Amino acid sequence: MTKIYTDANLDELWEEGLQTGEITYHTNDIATVETWQHSLMTPTMQLALQQILNCPFQGIMRRTYVESKTLELITLQFAQMLQDNTPGQQSMNLRKRDIECIYRAKDIITQNITNPPSLIELARQVQLNERKLKQGFRQIFGTTVFGYLHDYRLEQACQLLMTGQMNVAEVS
Template sequence: MQAMQIDGSERDLESFALGVLRSAASIEAPTPFERRVRWDVRGNTGFISAFTLRSGISLSAARCRWEQPSGMVIDHAPMRLEFVLARGPVMQVRSSDGNDHSLGGGTFQIGQVKRPLKLVCAWDESALGQDQDNLCLAIDGQRLCELLGAKALPAALERIVAHPGGYPRAAQAMSAPLYRLLDEILLCDARGVSRQLHVEAKGLELMAAMVDLLEESERAASPLLSQHDIARLERARHILLARMVDPPTLPELARHAGLNEVKLKEGFRALFGAPVFGYLRNHRLDEAHRLLRQRACNVTEVAQRVGYENPSKFAAAFRKRFGVSPSTVG
């Protein structure tokens, strides 16, 4: 496994060239706003182009083909909202926060990394000899609001931003317009001054298409949740997190939120992607991870601050979520 770092900058290309390709591959600059690296190492071929657009979007486009089972370890720094399209063989991604996922197979994913993560990526023999294409758009949430002409992000994106960890990603199948835009950006043959205008326009079109698809999918996935229900579920989430150390019972939470228990349980899972107390557990552990990294308290104190009376149970839950002992963090 080769290692590289991801921090959302052009330095990522240098990290890939030096850390993964194990060669001093030169970084090309086709235009002032674009950097590109190509490789052909022992039959493994591909390219990555990184664009910095005037709209505030950072865009990367990549195509790679592996001729032998391969993998890499990525130290992923906190970043802005990420919109990722992946086509071709599936890559398995193991995350240090315990949220494993797959990338590829015609999926569209959104997420935000809020704390440093270690990702272990691997392609097996089924991926050999096939092209894998990836597009990644990264943008600040406030800038996206400005582009949308809105005071707030769409609810589905706002929940990703508000999530304590921001990972895993919300994932779904790509639509026909997304496949088209992937090709138009990845295989763009515009040259000269028109190239930046072309990529800028396609990047904005792609962002708009992904936001629309996300909202349409959310409406289809939650047909029984009215705006009235959503407001009360948001109230339930706020109460739950405010009382993290001494949480209410399910009947008590339902009463405070103005919902019956069935609507609370079903609606909470549909809206926030986890059962009520599963969501609370993840929030507790994410908060514990943050406190340990700040070195503000020892492990026992952190366990108590996030609502665990038994340090052993806390340590076991922490290892299950993050893959490491709490005493090793920080």
């Protein structure tokens, strides 16, 4: 299977993915069956996209950098697809309201990065029981609530360091 993108196509795809937090892949397999795969972008994927869009290099270095980050994105996507299809992995039937509550929980922890609520308090704030919040969060985002927060903190710190907005002491 081969998918060819121009720079304009990629820029549009990446910008859309960064804005929505979601990415949709469209492929045609050998049997000419169209397949659409819709997945959430993890914070790690968002960081890789951000790094591609803000590539500091020119010429052959830029091309090599963008290719390596693209391979990183492909690897992260395959890992996510494999995790989603792991045998024995039980998924909950989440109602639309539950999904909205879980997304609200994600927003709360990312907005309160320095002083996040406890899991019990977070569950209260989004009006879910703790079990449904934990299991639903893992099902939607592929990690625990505080695993997501940890990754988000690291990626925010990395972004601050890369842009030169803060030094290591300030970030820590």
